[in-house]
Amino acid sequence: MIYLDNFRSTMVAPEVWEAMRTAAIDKYAVPAAFTQCGTGAAELIERAQNRLAAAIGASQNEVVFTGSGTEAINIALRGSTWAQAVDKPEIVTSEIEYPATLAVYRALEKEGYRAHYIKVDGEGTYDLDQLSSVLNEHTAMVSLMGVNHMIGTIEPLADAGTIISEASQHVGRRIPYHVDFASALQTQRLDVDAVKADLVSFSSNKIHGPKGVGALYVRKGTKMRPITFGSESYSPLVPGTPNTMGIAGFDKAIELLYATFDNDVEHMRSLTNRLATGIREHVPHILLNGPDGAGRAASHLCYSFLFIEGEAIMMFLDMDEIVVDTGSACAAATLKPNYILMAIGRNHEQAHGSIRFTLSRYNTEADVDTALAKLVPIVERLRAQSTIRPPAH
Numbered sequence: 001m002i003y004l005d006n007f008r009s010t011m012v013a014p015e016v017w018e019a020m021r022t023a024a025i026d027k028y029a030v031p032a033a034f035t036q037c038g039t040g041a042a043e044l045i046e047r048a049q050n051r052l053a054a055a056i057g058a059s060q061n062e063v064v065f066t067g068s069g070t071e072a073i074n075i076a077l078r079g080s081t082w083a084q085a086v087d088k089p090e091i092v093t094s095e096i097e098y099p100a101t102l103a104v105y106r107a108l109e110k111e112g113y114r115a116h117y118i119k120v121d122g123e124g125t126y127d128l129d130q131l132s133s134v135l136n137e138h139t140a141m142v143s144l145m146g147v148n149h150m151i152g153t154i155e156p157l158a159d160a161g162t163i164i165s166e167a168s169q170h171v172g173r174r175i176p177y178h179v180d181f182a183s184a185l186q187t188q189r190l191d192v193d194a195v196k197a198d199l200v201s202f203s204s205n206k207i208h209g210p211k212g213v214g215a216l217y218v219r220k221g222t223k224m225r226p227i228t229f230g231s232e233s234y235s236p237l238v239p240g241t242p243n244t245m246g247i248a249g250f251d252k253a254i255e256l257l258y259a260t261f262d263n264d265v266e267h268m269r270s271l272t273n274r275l276a277t278g279i280r281e282h283v284p285h286i287l288l289n290g291p292d293g294a295g296r297a298a299s300h301l302c303y304s305f306l307f308i309e310g311e312a313i314m315m316f317l318d319m320d321e322i323v324v325d326t327g328s329a330c331a332a333a334t335l336k337p338n339y340i341l342m343a344i345g346r347n348h349e350q351a352h353g354s355i356r357f358t359l360s361r362y363n364t365e366a367d368v369d370t371a372l373a374k375l376v377p378i379v380e381r382l383r384a385q386s387t388i389r390p391p392a393h
Contacts, residue, residue, distance in 0.1 A: 007299070
């Protein structure tokens with residue numbers, strides 16, 4: 001199988017699996033300081049906190065582990081907004097955020113919060129002027145993302161952070177700033193002070209770690225309320241028994257990520273450029289979705305193949321054991337065209353014909369060449385069968 005859907009999830013690295021196996025056998029006690037086994041489990045969690053904290057310029061006690069990236073987003077957004085004593089509260093995000101963020105915002109709207117969804121340009125970059133214009137004394141939260149999961153746009157987090165900090169000074173209190181960094185962690189470095197983030201969410205399965213584990217950075221002094229309750233753990237934000245085995249896997253995934261980070265990013269950039277060149281040379285009537293060049297995440301490529309359905313391309317590639325993703329409405333539970341592609345100005349037909357290729361450090365040139373060799377005839381065959389044809393020259 002050739003797996004080119006790494007923004008959805010990634011293969012668990014062999015070293016990660018071994019770290020999880022070892023934790024399951026040797027560190028299975030509830031983390032506590034009263035027994036040798038419990039102390040070992042507690043030290044495992046502390047080591048993992050320290051590693052992630054060091055990678056993002058934070059302190060160990062500012063990192064907590066969660067049951068997923070989605071849970072981290074919920075704790076960040078609900079826990080912080082509920083803790084803000086703001087009259088007629090307003091919340092700000094963009095129209096192209098990850099579904100978990102948008103779902104929380106819709107839920108908060110039902111609770112009486114007024115939501116602002118900032119626009120993006122044709123490459124998916126935030127309208128920072130609009131962001132600046134909607135911030136005021138009622139703003140209780142701003143949530144943005146590091147890299148867009150559908151089109152790979154690297155967002156201007158530091159510029160947004162400066163705008164939010166200036167608005168905070170104007171209103172006389174800190175406006176909490178959450179960053180969803182799950183889709184960015186594979187290819188982007190993060191310094192929480194440089195982007196002025198108060199909250200940052202992560203997901204293990206985006207970087208060759210296990211599913212069912214996420215993390216949340218909470219800047220010291222950020223007002224938070226728990227959103228779930230249970231037996232007290234190492235953090236009041238995440239009650240219950242920690243997933244020690246999963247945390248061990250996430251920790252090893254972080255270690256591996258940064259051990260060869262720059263080389264891996266360059267490798268993925270080379271592969272996506274190779275794939276893009278092959279598509280441009282052999283497939284007419286295409287549209288690149290998102291930025292070209294340095295403004296796009298190194299592992300990411302999204303094209304619309306005009307006059308055919310992306311779902312059909314995806315299914316035929318799957319028959320050849322090549323895994324990709326699509327923004328086609330037919331492949332979505334809502335049967336609507338992808339909201340991100342519509343936000344950057346694509347029409348229904350262009351959104352329906354989209355295919356997203358996302359690579360990892362484990363992909364090879366042979367993977368790319370095989371995918372191209374299968375993709376080109378599939379597109380030709382589908383277009384020959386389509387009732388919608390390119391305009392005659």
